[in-house]
Amino acid sequence: MKKRRNIVIICAVVCLLLLAACGPAIYSALRYVGAGVYEANWGMAMPEGITELYRTDSGASFGGDGYRYAVYEYTEPDESFDSLLNRGADEYIGGCFAGIADELAVPAEERPDLGADYSWRVGRRPLDERDKLYMIYQDGRLYIAELFM
Numbered sequence: 001m002k003k004r005r006n007i008v009i010i011c012a013v014v015c016l017l018l019l020a021a022c023g024p025a026i027y028s029a030l031r032y033v034g035a036g037v038y039e040a041n042w043g044m045a046m047p048e049g050i051t052e053l054y055r056t057d058s059g060a061s062f063g064g065d066g067y068r069y070a071v072y073e074y075t076e077p078d079e080s081f082d083s084l085l086n087r088g089a090d091e092y093i094g095g096c097f098a099g100i101a102d103e104l105a106v107p108a109e110e111r112p113d114l115g116a117d118y119s120w121r122v123g124r125r126p127l128d129e130r131d132k133l134y135m136i137y138q139d140g141r142l143y144i145a146e147l148f149m
Helices: 002-031 034-042 092-102
Strands: 051-057 066-073 120-127 129-138 141-148
Touching: 034 120, 034 129, 066 092, 092 129, 092 141
Parallel strands: none
Antiparallel strands: 051 066, 066 141, 120 129, 129 141
């Protein structure tokens, strides 16, 4: 009986040590799943309550470089996030955004109408200024195109 209790105590201690060692990594991994990846990669918190509708990318690569594209339903206003968006369509931003969507062959129904009005934001990563994030908000949808070099 005493031997069994010692084994249980040793197993419990090992489990606690593993949890203490791996807990922060597990927390970070779970925190940056889905829309949380934008906070991890770009330092940009996304609005609460968004729902992913579409996602594609250029596939796995050794350095993580390539293109990523996602569409989120965003119908509940978030003033702190909305205040970061620039108002009014921008031809240059639209062209950059369309270039990434074209590269990934994103279907027309998953793209914003760049001929209509929209709000937008551009992000750059401090680790590599060549990396770009383009966000377009239009008609309750948040479109995100990313380029990693």
